Amino acid sequence: xxxxxxxxxxxxxxxxxxxxxxxxxxxxxxxxxxxxxxxxxxxxxxxxxxxxxxxxxxxxxxxxxxxxxxxxxxxxxxxxxxxxxxxxxxxxxxxxxxxxxxxxxxxxxxxxxxxxxxxxxxxxxxxxxxxxxxxxxxxxxxxxxxxxxxxxxxxxxxxxxxxxxxxxxxxxxxxxxxxxxxxxxxxxxxxxxxxxxxxxxxxxxxxxxxxxxxxxxxxxxxxxxxxxxxxxxxxxxxxxxxxxxxxxxxxxxxxxxxxxxxxxxxxxxxxxxxxxxxxxxxxxxxxxxxxxxxxxxxxxxxxxxxxxxxxxx
Amino acid sequence: xxxxxxxxxxxxxxxxxxxxxxxxxxxxxxxxxxxxxxxxxxxxxxxxxxxxxxxxxxxxxxxxxxxxxxxxxxxxxxxxxxxxxxxxxxxxxxxxxxxxxxxxxxxxxxxxxxxxxxxxxxxxxxxxxxxxxxxxxxxxxxxxxxxxxxxxxxxxxxxxxxxxxxxxxxxxxxxxxxxxxxxxxxxxxxxxxxxxxxxxxxxxxxxxxxxxxxxxxxxxxxxxxxxxxxxxxxxxxxxxxxxxxxxxxxxxxxxxxxxxxxxxxxxxxxxxxxxxxxxxxxxxxxxxxxxxxxxxxxxxxxxxxxxxxxxxxxxxxxxxxxxxxxxxxxxxxxxxxxxxxxxxxxxxxxxxxxxxxxxxxxxxxxxxxxxxxxxxxxxxxxxxxxxxxxxxxxxxxxxxxxxxxxxxxxxxxxxxxxxxxxxxxxxxxxxxx
Numbered sequence: 178x179x180x181x182x183x184x185x186x187x188x189x190x191x192x193x194x195x196x197x198x199x200x201x202x203x204x205x206x207x208x209x210x211x212x213x214x215x216x217x218x219x220x221x222x223x224x225x226x227x228x229x230x231x232x233x234x235x236x237x238x239x240x241x242x243x244x245x246x247x248x249x250x251x252x253x254x255x256x257x258x259x260x261x262x263x264x265x266x267x268x269x270x271x272x273x274x275x276x277x278x279x280x281x282x283x284x285x286x287x288x289x290x291x292x293x294x295x296x297x298x299x300x301x302x303x304x305x306x307x308x309x310x311x312x313x314x315x316x317x318x319x320x321x322x323x324x325x326x327x328x329x330x331x332x333x334x335x336x337x338x339x340x341x342x343x344x345x346x347x348x349x350x351x352x353x354x355x356x357x358x359x360x361x362x363x364x365x366x367x368x369x370x371x372x373x374x375x376x377x378x379x380x381x382x383x384x385x386x387x388x389x390x391x392x393x394x395x396x397x398x399x400x401x402x403x404x405x406x407x408x409x410x411x412x413x414x415x416x417x418x419x420x421x422x423x424x425x426x427x428x429x430x431x432x433x434x435x436x437x438x439x440x441x442x443x444x445x446x447x448x449x450x451x452x453x454x455x456x457x458x459x460x461x462x463x464x465x466x467x468x469x470x471x472x473x474x475x476x477x478x479x480x481x482x483x484x485x486x487x488x489x490x
Numbered sequence: 491x492x493x494x495x496x497x498x499x500x501x502x503x504x505x506x507x508x509x510x511x512x513x514x515x516x517x518x519x520x521x522x523x524x525x526x527x528x529x530x531x532x533x534x535x536x537x538x539x540x541x542x543x544x545x546x547x548x549x550x551x552x553x554x555x556x557x558x559x560x561x562x563x564x565x566x567x568x569x570x571x572x573x574x575x576x577x578x579x580x581x582x583x584x585x586x587x588x589x590x591x592x593x594x595x596x597x598x599x600x601x602x603x604x605x606x607x608x609x610x611x612x613x614x615x616x617x618x619x620x621x622x623x624x625x626x627x628x629x630x631x632x633x634x635x636x637x638x639x640x641x642x643x644x645x646x647x648x649x650x651x652x653x654x655x656x657x658x659x660x661x662x663x664x665x666x667x668x669x670x671x672x673x674x675x676x677x678x679x680x681x682x683x684x685x686x687x688x689x690x691x692x693x694x695x696x697x698x699x700x701x702x703x704x705x706x707x708x709x710x711x712x713x714x715x716x717x718x719x720x721x722x723x724x725x726x727x728x729x730x731x732x733x734x735x736x737x738x739x740x741x742x743x744x745x746x747x748x749x750x751x752x753x754x755x756x757x758x759x760x761x762x763x764x765x766x767x768x769x770x771x772x773x774x775x776x777x778x779x780x781x782x783x784x785x786x787x788x789x790x791x792x793x794x795x796x797x798x799x800x801x802x803x804x805x806x807x808x809x810x811x812x813x814x815x816x817x818x819x820x821x822x823x824x825x826x827x828x829x830x831x832x833x834x835x836x837x838x839x840x841x842x843x844x845x846x847x848x849x850x851x852x853x854x855x856x857x858x859x860x861x862x863x864x865x866x867x868x869x870x871x872x873x874x875x876x877x878x879x880x881x882x883x884x885x886x887x888x889x890x891x892x893x894x895x896x897x898x899x900x901x902x903x904x905x906x907x908x909x910x911x912x913x914x915x916x917x918x919x920x921x922x923x
Contacts, residue, residue, distance in 0.1 A: 234739070235739055236738075236739035236740065239739065240789060243791075244785075245742065245785060246923055247742035247783070248676075248732065249673065249735070249742060251674055251676075252668070252669075252672060252674040252736070255617055255670055269918075269920060270882070270920050271920050272920065274923075277589055278922070280618065280619050281617070282586075282612055282613045282614070282615070285586070308881075308883060311881075407881060409789065409790055409840050409841065435788060436789060437788065
């Protein structure tokens, strides 16, 4: 290999040196990470920088409950140094297949397996478990990434985990995390200030996707468009929501692009509430980073709230 | 009945294990162990006096043999209400070295059958995994699917004609290697006893066949007179190759090839004119598969579609080791035929899926005894299914089959209708691709 390169390289040495570096430096030293969802893939990139190579199992905005354990993901698991997922049962429909058939013992448990939601306390841990209540996760609501405070906790754990897997660069991971956290924390207070007007607002959400966002911003969820988690809205359930929305003065109806706007618009037309479509994961339109995800979400919420108030008055 | 209590005890035990687990950060806590019961039943009808299922099983084939090891019961499906097999499964990690899977079926009569019981290594390096025990062969894409994850209520005619209703499974060992590449490339090798195949690679119950021959011919024919070699050790070897390029998050394609050899297949033939003979030899099976899936962009499966197709070709070279006419001993008997199916499924609305399937058996089939060659006639099956997924745990399905079957007694064109429910109680295992 070397001799061949030398032979070809001799005429234009400088250029070839660059080329060789480009070919040789990446991959070998980098931590290979398979992220189940883009929020964690993005966090890994923001913390790990050039030291990590991230591949996402799902596209931004895809429903993470229902990803198929496609063969190319098994190939990714096979070579991964870390599998980085939400956990808390969000991926029960496909992650076990990846871990069991990926032929890679290193990522079947910690440290090679990192489950973000299980690094923090979770909301909505059910008291009783019955499938008749719909798709309820025994370990609580897994959609933790919409609370930036929890994300900071997770980012610290993640940097430690990177350090454990790649001790040579341990300091670099910690430094990068510190720098990231400092910048991120500064923005959190901005976002909280922008969202101050939303505090105490009653909303209806499509799924329990937004619990952590609402908890963070002090908004109240009155009900969901889904009659039960994982079941599509029914006319009967929507009819009860019309009454409920008026009684409890619901201001906004929150949904994601994959939910479709049918049910939300239907309810918005019949109540004083306004429907607002929100991005859920980084990579959806206008949201390249975690920070831009929060600012976009808050901006859309505030704008929708203002417009809604103007329309109704 | 006794087995049922064992199963209930298992269920009770596993739920108490689950209840005892706290929400600690043990990553696989929620996945381990998983226990589920699958309920399956249907209302069935056809316009051939309830013989629809039996006619399909008797479709013309180069691989018909009498006196099979497990004489198959015909016409399992009756007009009206049918309780299909109730399946119990239990799976999970044994420790950090192994995971294990158990599945057993209880028939409507209460018979208990161990379908799968395997352990699989989880700590071998270099992308290697070993599975041991009783397992479904990876010989085909559809073969590894459990009936509750089928897109149709019944087995397709292609599989039915070559592998039987339950497909290929066996007791043995499977070694797989997953290549360290961006594309998925998996090689597999299976060695199994090969003593329970229903069609291709089937063996006969020598004692039973000897009795039949005695009854037919008069003079006593013993098991030894059949000159069959000892069925000793593993008889079936299967080699598989699967490849899947990385097409991103919205779609996936998987291509596969397989080749199998059964070293000691046996058949018993009864020809017109009172000719009776037993043959023995080896059987080769070659398979090719392609599966394309476009994942749903909407919720509850809306907008997702898939196409899967498989082709198999089987070829058996046997010799008469016993013949009612001693002059014909050593007569070469060969059977060969292909089978194929293609199915397409589309999630046209949230929770609703429509599926179309076409299957054929006896493709290019020939059965030869010495110089005489008989062509196998082609049989076809066309199906349409409409499935409503109430949740991922329960579904209802309406299916229509139009069959054009060539059997022993001429050809028959007829319809079948299935109204099926399929529910899973308990842990719902993650689905493979």
